[in-house]
Amino acid sequence: MLARFRRNPLETIVLVVLLVLGIAGWMMSQNFRGDAGTWPGVIMIMMSVGALLVLGAQFLGPVDETAETPAATExxxxxxxxxxxxxxxxxxxxxxxxxxxxxxxxxxxxxxxxxxxxxxxxxxxxxxxxxxxxxxxxxxxxxxxxxxxxxx
Amino acid sequence: MTSLIDGLLIALEPANLLYAMAGAVLGIVFGSLPGVSATLGIALLVPLTFGFDPVPALIFLGAVYCGAIYGGSISAILLNVPGTPAAVATMIDGYEMTKQGRGGLALGLATIASMIGGQVSALVLLFAAPLVSAWALEIRSAEFFWIVLFAMSTVGAIGTGSPLKGLLAAIVGLAIGTIGAHPLTGEVRYTFGELALYEGVPVVSALVGLFSISQVLALAEGRGMEKQVEIPTVGRLWPGGALLWRLKKHLARSSLIGVFVGLIPGAGADIASFIGRSEAHRYAREPKRFGHGSEEAIVGAEAANNGVVGGSLIPMLTLGIPGNAVTAALLGGLLIHGLIPGPTLFQQAPDVLYPFIFSLFIANAMFALIAFGALRYIAKIVLVPQGVVAPVVAALAVVGAYSFRSIPFDIWIMFAMGIFGYILRRADFPLAPIILGLILGPLAESNLDRVQTLAGAADLSVMGFFMQRWITIILMVLTVATVAFSFWRDIRVRRVEDTRPEGPE
Incomplete structure (x- = not known):
């Protein structure tokens, strides 16, 4: 698990942030009046689900040894x-x-x-x-x- | 017909010819500078046109687009460094020719092929755009909503390396697009009390930041890595009539390939140039010379990448849907002049659009004339160190972001989007779907709102309303099929790589 995180830690951090932002955004959208919350609510859920899917592919999917690992910044x-x-x-x-x-x-x-x-x-x-x-x-x-x- | 003639006459006015010339020169400069793409060039110059009238502004930006796509080939051929991603296919044979002392011929062929590709695409744009626009008037809200989703799914899923990341980037763009007042109710969303965000995240600031500041930081990463290089001897540029005549079929085929690829959302000049080169290889007289300095390869790639210009403008002008990052940047230029791209634009502003389209013919001719007249001098621009380019780009970004609304907050928005863009680049996310999501999100939402109202009035569910017209159903199927195809292709590519035997290639 840690080895997979180390392959591209920035990607994991970005995905976790998007996941949290999506959940927070969806919760906020529930308080918008009328139809104003429908579209943002859908988009925020999609953002969280999308981030979860990429995270899932990163940690549970097969490791692509051929893929270039982004150069770790010294x-x-x-x-x-x-x-x-x-x-x-x-x-x-x-x-x-x-x-x-x-x-x-x-x-x-x-x-x-x-x-x-x-x-x-x-x-x-x-x-x-x-x-x-x-x-x-x-x-x-x-x-x-x-x-x-x-x-x- | 009157609009056409008026458009031509306006485009030929001396002042507009000067704007086209200035745009072509700046386009070549931006295109030939490694690290400064056509998108970045247009993003930086859009705020500059804020004080212009709409016609000269669009003529100027259109010429920058044409010049920048061509300009990428200069550093690709001379230095083996592509000025733009669209020039990578040209670089393979172009640099080989330079090493063989035939760099001038390579540049000459690239110039002629780019010009012909651009002229063919402008011709298709001139005749096809009004027809598509007239057809688009019949499109209703439900179809428009699905056209936007189709474009987003294509750009996110097909035009990027990882479909999952591309789609997520598009969704992030859509999420940023929800900031601001709801178009129907005025309910303010995600602004946290900041009045400057009431109308949403300003597209120009977001565009400039996402593409410029992220690039400035990427350029600054390479500090101290610059090598002093010299421009090789160029030699004679003009390839001669006999050689051009021999290459005529490649020129025509690749130009049309470029136009077709330009029409497809997500497929830009870089993809077109590789397809053009590959098709030139298939029909080549001497296919074995490909990769070793083939004239056919250069013509195939360059006619295709400039052919994209007119093709990519058709969906942008007629449907309001930019298919790639460059046209998204150009769309920002239209928006700041109060021109809303879409089906009604040709009816509302023919006096702006026809001069713009005719100016593309002029711009394509201009960059070729400039290249043949002064390429030896312009080529020296590729030697400007990145330590100069990066700060100048940042300064232009700051001044440009501020100039649009004269609100200092816009500079911070631009900066925040730049940092966000840089982090996403480092995390291997594509940036183009984000800006498309930001632009197209409000369009999708307003059409969905209309569908909800109409469905309610007809006592139907939203999905039931979508199912009423066959064209909506086709668009829904196409959207799902695009996403499914991209995942299938991604899995297939991974399997092929897994089964590939290890060892030296």
Missing amino acids: MSGKVRIAINVAILVVYILAVTSVGLYASTAIYLFGHMLYLGIRPVWLAIATSVAVAAVLWMFFGYVLGISISNTLLF
């Missing part, structure tokens, strides 16, 4: 993904507080440096150029701006 890979996610979260927070285009330029520069783009002047030039093009198009042509931010 700890360094997991840390790298977490850092990338963190960079994106900081960028989105900055967009709503600092300003869309200024934070975009800073984000591009930082993320490119982290991803190993060298020389530094190339990262700076690319960041400024992309942010300027976005500002020209979205800010100037389409007139999009975020109010209540420090910069533009």
Whole structure:
């Protein structure tokens, strides 16, 4: 059982989450008035049943030795993904507080440096150029701006 | 007839020609960049067209679609890296030709074949779409509900590696589609008090996040793995009239294969290119050269994958049912301009649709002209490091998600869908059925609501109401048969693999 879980632990976690979400969603759908709960109720049950079926195939079905096991992400890979996610979260927070285009330029520069783009002047030039093009198009042509931010 | 002529004249207006050209160039760029698919390209550019009028917006997005499917062949032929999944079949012989110093000929053949495939598919679209649309006007709610389920089951069960996971992904999409107010009663569902979700999860944000942020994280995984490569010498592109004449049957056959495959939900340009290549092999003069740099193989694959463009647009424009992820992204482009794809679209907006269809002819010609004129320079785009591509895609995604409604919450929706998409990719789930479920879910629900009302008025059960018309019964049988077939095929493939003797191949 544990060996099968180890073949693709993320898949099992996703399936359990979908199973629980399906049950919770079905329970919530019982409180919707009129026909509003019919369709969501059916879909949520189907989601739980589908997740159960895939889980069943994963743990009770024959082991497909020929199937490629998704490459287990090493700890360094997991840390790298977490850092990338963190960079994106900081960028989105900055967009709503600092300003869309200024934070975009800073984000591009930082993320490119982290991803190993060298020389530094190339990262700076690319960041400024992309942010300027976005500002020209979205800010100037389409007139999009975020109010209540420090910069533009 | 007047609509046709007006459509042609609008498509030929100088401003619209510029939009088509810009779309074709960007399409080639997106298509040729490894890791940036046609779907991702259109998903990123849909918000950009928000400020355009509907006609130039659709002309631009249509040209991106044509250019991106073609562009995938550039990196496939030159670097042995397919720019899009549709170019994998081209890569086998294309890269062989590059190694033999015939890369220019391979690129030239891919360009001509893509253009012809695209033109044939646009021609079929031009004449078939209005006919299908007129027929679709006769479709009632019960049939529409089952058409949606049929499309979902086909995309989920057939277009993916594991039918069970594909169907579950489609159901997840349908579940996300239930968030927001009920279309009839206004009852608010699963919003947890968030007003921005009252109208449901915004399709554009979900689309952009699912395909871009998940891809950004996937690209960022490969940090430090980039190798410095050089573009090989391309040489002469024009393949010559005699060679093209010799390949004419492959061009025609594969173009039509592409159109037909495009019509089938779940079967996109990648499947079409393999079928096109396989059929070219069957009728080839020199089948032994396949895999060793065959011109017939390249033409077979490339005419088929661009032939999909027009075919896949027929169900999307006439029934409102996108058969693959690219047309789902394109459908997002129609929705933000207030155009609701479906049977009435050709009646309501012929002034938008006909220019769009004619612009596909122009876009196909444009990418070929651009390729023959500037391919040596455009090809350098494949050298842009992924460390630059990933952050730029993320920035475009953030700005694009915000630009649609100017609500910062949409950026978080986009980001959440991106993280969700990345986790699902890692867990080996397909993403296309999710976005189709999200788009088609509300359509299925509103039609089911109508069926429930009509069945109640006729004093019938819902199932009894479905059984009243033979076309509904056929659609029900087709849906069940599709799911059953996909499971049967999956079991059969596993058995064949189990009985295959071990040892070197």
